[in-house]
Amino acid sequence: MLNYDLVVVGGGPAGMAAALKAKECGVNSIIILERAETLGGILEQCIHTGFGLHYFNEELSGPEYAYRFIDLVEQNEIEVKTDTMVLGISADNVVTATNNQEGIISIAAKAIVLAMGCRERPRGSLNIAGTRAAGIMTAGTAQKYVNIDGYLPGKKVVILGSGDIGLIMARRMTLEGAEVKMVLELMPYSGGLTRNIVQCLEDYNIPLKLSCTVIDIHGRERLEGVTIAKVDRNRRPIKGTEEYVACDTLLLSVGLIPENELSAAMGIEIDPVTGGPIVGENRETTHKGVFACGNVLHVHDLVDYVTIESQIAGEGAANYILALEEEAIYVTTKGIDGVRYVVPQRININSDKDVKLYFRVGQTYKNAKIFLENNEEIILSRRRPKLAPGEMEDITIKSEVLRELPVNSELIVRVEV
Amino acid sequence: MRFDVAIIGAGVVGSLIARELSQFNIDVVLLEKCNDMAMGTTKANSAIVHAGFDSVPGSLKAITNVEGVKLMPALCKDLAVPYKNIGSLVLAFNDSQMAHLTKLLIRGNKNGVPKLRIIGQDKLRELEPNVNINALGALWAPTASIVCPYELNIAAVENAVSNGVKFIRNFEVKSIKKQSDGAYMLSSGKDKLQAKYIINCAGVFSDTVAAMVGDDNVEYKIIPRKGEYFLFDKTANGLVNTVVFQCPTKMGKGVLIAPTVHGNVIVGPNAIDIEDKEDCSTTIQGGIEIMTKARRSISTLSPKEMITAFGGLRAHTEGDDFIIEKSKKNNNIIHVVGIESPGLSAAPAIANMVKMMLLSITGELEEKNGFDPVRPAPVRFKDLSDSERRELVKKNKAYGRVVCRCETITEGEILDAIHAPAGALDVDGIKRRTRAGMGRCQGGFCGSKVVGILSRELDIPLDEVTKFGKESKVLLKKTK
Structure with a gap:
């Protein structure tokens, strides 16, 4: 049995930022466990630019952004095991992992940061009718084939779903000579x-065709085409709008799901809307000493925000390890009237820090107003010219306001046009 | 190439026959038109060992089903195939359905199904707490079981090949000609081979193959009957404990909900007669029909946990019974036609029956020295204890690297699948043998790794790796 103060599960941007912050806060015994061959997570295959605009005020590619942290992990001599898959975490924080050098490893941890990221929704969960031909894959899988393996999945492409990876792959496949x-x-x-x-x-x-979907898939061996159709307000295909589109590749970019199998197996409470753990302002889950950050907590649109959130988790874990935590008196948060979720889901009013609430709306809004309320009293409101489900929003509550909130009360975030 | 026996079709029936015949000192070839075994009806069905109360007493279906149920546990043990005896229920929602249960009970008793009984609401709730409150009672068949059909199929071929059977893939029999010496010449158009005896196990194509030797009997005509299914994530595990049927209709046993041996939940099938013998596509209407009907049994079934859908074809005949007989025109040919449900349950018995039929033609055959009915159990890293895992990785490091994170499948298991007798040659072959890609991400992460391992181990470029053979290539070409 190995012993570490902090075990970080996942060496992507979230895990690295959390580990570095914990180190900065005075934790010395840290190990990062990463299932891939290298640190960096999904950034390794994101060779396009657009990363770091908020955090570094620079436009970086995914690998460049990752490398800044990989470099710091090395400089800070934080231990790393790559090619190592965590199989389970026990209730008393013993992490069991496997790799092909050491076999099964058990590590006892004082605190754990969960940073496993997310996965893409596959075809099956959408239940698209049709054949089971080759040539249907998620956009992220295609991204790996093109950017890491150097192979093009196909030349005539339809992309279902306008999530960011789908959009990025539309450009990438075009640049590689495919017709999207x-x-x-x-x-x-x-x-x-x-x-x-x-x-x-x-x-x-x-072309981006809104309110449209794929209703049938054709081709026995390799994909030959798809039938598309417009959908009504209830997202049901409209009869008579069907159209056949010949293609050899269908990429899916229809949503990301936080990978919380490990978290759920150890009894951590999961928010049904985010698909991630319920956490406090320090990103501590409902399991003492276990923290979560990055896309395993909720899906982010920008890695910059993942980094910021993970630093909060890293500091939280450090405070827990160094026994600096304040006694917890919680208020809970909740999104209503168009606000789908709020992270963190609860806040320790003794934390003595301003707390940024991150949230997403369920539809697009123009000239909307965000309200933060407690016991039907408006604490603050902010005007936003535009709100969209694809863009994460935030609103900050000051520590002095937090401190005055009634114990166990609810902080409501809502949107009004 | 000259063989004593050619078996056409490496589905579960043909493969179990091949295994039965591998105990004799004869040359047997198992021919498959696809890139792998278990590519037809065997890979897409309910994965149930039926108790045997559905079929008409005295029918071949009834006899082989009840016999198959008896043979299945020992067979699965020999072949190291997952099998669980969990029992089945047929639910009744009104008085006329309750009366129908009595008919099924009487039929089952005539067929020799043991321990059948009709249970009331209390016992039903005890067995299935989530069942719809409107269910009045059920027929309880404790002998029904679940099994993994394609693993049974794969294991049978592996064992047959280990015992000397030759397995040839991508050999679609296009013509069969009788030669002057009495043997048959089977041709795929590209390749040819000869055999003294032929066993036709071609599933939905068994009528086509029979017609090649002049047996164009109308009763052989296969009407492909499509059934669609949904598979649910392991998070749905516990929704049902047994195989939950509804009262059967003339199209079949109706929509069932059952656990799988791997801890998922399977829901389906519907039943639609179609023309095209290769149309396994799923449909929007089919999906709605299945979910609507399934909710009658378990109203809390949620589409959220669905991980995939698939379709399969039943080899239905007008006569509604299995046809297992010697060709009327050719002494040395046996036809196995119309093996639809309960074909999987009956398969071990059918294999025995066909063996006896062949022996009646050939006379006594010499037994093979060293025949071993046991197929070594594949490594299942996920099911091992930590100490067993530790030992395993010490012996072979590849077992320490997890490739499929959803199902916890290691590189060692994937290498085993490729290098097994009659090993995997494509991505779906790896999936059926190891479960890599079967989980909730459906190969999103491990798919590209599996493609890489196949390319390395089979020594082919990445863009020649296929999903399931022929033109089902995963990648087009190298990037610029």
Whole structure:
């Protein structure tokens, strides 16, 4: 049995930022466990730019952004085991992992940071009718084939879902010589960032068809085409709008799901909306000493925000290890009237820090107002010219306001036009 | 190439027959038109060992089903195939359905199904706490079981090959000609081979194969009957404990909900007669029909936990019974036609029956020295204790590297699948043998790793790796 103060599960941007922050706060015995061959997580295959604009005030590629942290992990002599898969975590924080050098490893930890990231929704969960031909894959899988393996999955492409990876891959496949025929989006708005719609679709004349979906898949061996259709307000295909589109590749970018199998197995409470753990302002889960950050907590649109959130988790874990935590008296948070979720889901009013609440809306809004309320009293409100489900929003509550909140009361975030 | 026996079709029936025949000192070839075994009806069905009360007493279906139930546990043990005896229920929601249960009970008793009984609401709730409150009672068949059909199929071929059977893939029999010496010449158009005896186990194509030797009997005509299914995530595990049927209709046993041996939940099938013998596509209407009907049994079934859908074809005949007989025109040919449900349950008995039928043609055959009915159990890293895992990784480091994170499948297991007798040659072959890609991400993460391992181990470029053979290539070409 190995012993560490802090075990970080996942060496992507979240895990690295959390480990570095914990180190900075005075924790010396730290290990990062990463299932891939290298640190960096999904950034390694994101060779496009657009990373770091908020955090570094620079435009970096994914690997460049990752490398800044990999470099710091090395400089700070934080231990890392790559190619190492965590199999389980016991209730008393013993992490069991495996790799092909040491076999099964058991590590007792004082605190744990969960930073496993997320996965893409596959075809099966959408239940698209049709054949089981080759040539249907998630956008992220295609991204790995193109950017890491150096192989093109196909030459005539339809993309279902306008999530950011789908938009990025529309451009990437085009640059590699494939014909991207269209991007289809079930909803009447895109789930991706505006800048990606402009830079990845509009700049390449790739049509974005809103309120459209794939209703049938054709081809026995390799994909030959898809039938697309417009959908009504209830997202049901409209009869008579069916259209056949010949293609050899269908990429899916229809949502990301936080990977919380480990968290759920250890009894951590999961928020049904985010799919991630319920956490406090320090990103501590409902399991003492276990923290979560990054896309395992909720899906972010920008890695910059992942870094900031993970630093909070790293500091939280350090405070726990160094026994600096304040006694916890919680208020809970909740999104209503168009606000789908709020992270963190609870706040220790003794934490003595301003707390940023992150949230997402369920539809697009123009000239909307965000309200933060407690016991039907408005604490603060902010005007936003534009709100979209694809863009994460935040609102900050001051520590002096927090301290005055009644114990066990509810902080409500809502949107009003 | 000259063989004593050619078996056409490496589905579960053909493969179990091949295994039965591998105990004799004869040359047997198992021919498969796809890139792997278990590519037809065997890979897409309910994965149930039926108790045997559905079929008409005295029918071949009834006889082989009840016999198959008896043979299945020992067979699965020999072949190291997951099998669980969990029992089945047929639910009744009104008085006329309750009366129908009595008919099924009488039928089952005539067929020799043991321990059948009709239970009331209390016992039903005890067995299935989540069952719809409107269910009045059920027929309880404790002998029904679940099994993994394609693993049974794969294991049978592996064992047959280990015992000397030759397995040839991508050999679609296009013509069969009788030669002057009495043997048959089977041709795929590209390749040819000869065999003295032929066993036709071609599933939905068994009528086509029979017609090649002049047996174009109308009763052989296969009407492909499509059934669609949904598979649910392991998070749905516990929704049902037994195989939950509804009262059967003339199209079949109706929509069932059952656990799988791997801890998922399977829901389906519907039943639609179609023309196309290769149309396994799923449909929007089919999906709605299945979910609507399934909710009658378990109203809390949620589409959120669905991880995939698939379709399969039943080899239905007008006569609604299995046809297992010697060709009327050719002494040395046996046809196995119309093996639809309960074909999987009956398969071990059918294999025995066909063996006896062949022996009646050939006369006594010499037994093979060293025949071993046991297929070594594949490593299942996930099911091992930590100390067993530790030992395993010490012996072979590849077992320490997890490739499929959802199902915890290691590189060692994938290498075993490729290098096994009749090993995997494509991505779906790896999936069926190891479960890599079967989980909730459906190969999103491990798919590209599996493609890489196949390319390395089979020594082919990445862009020649296929999903399931022929033109089902995963990648087009190298990037610029």
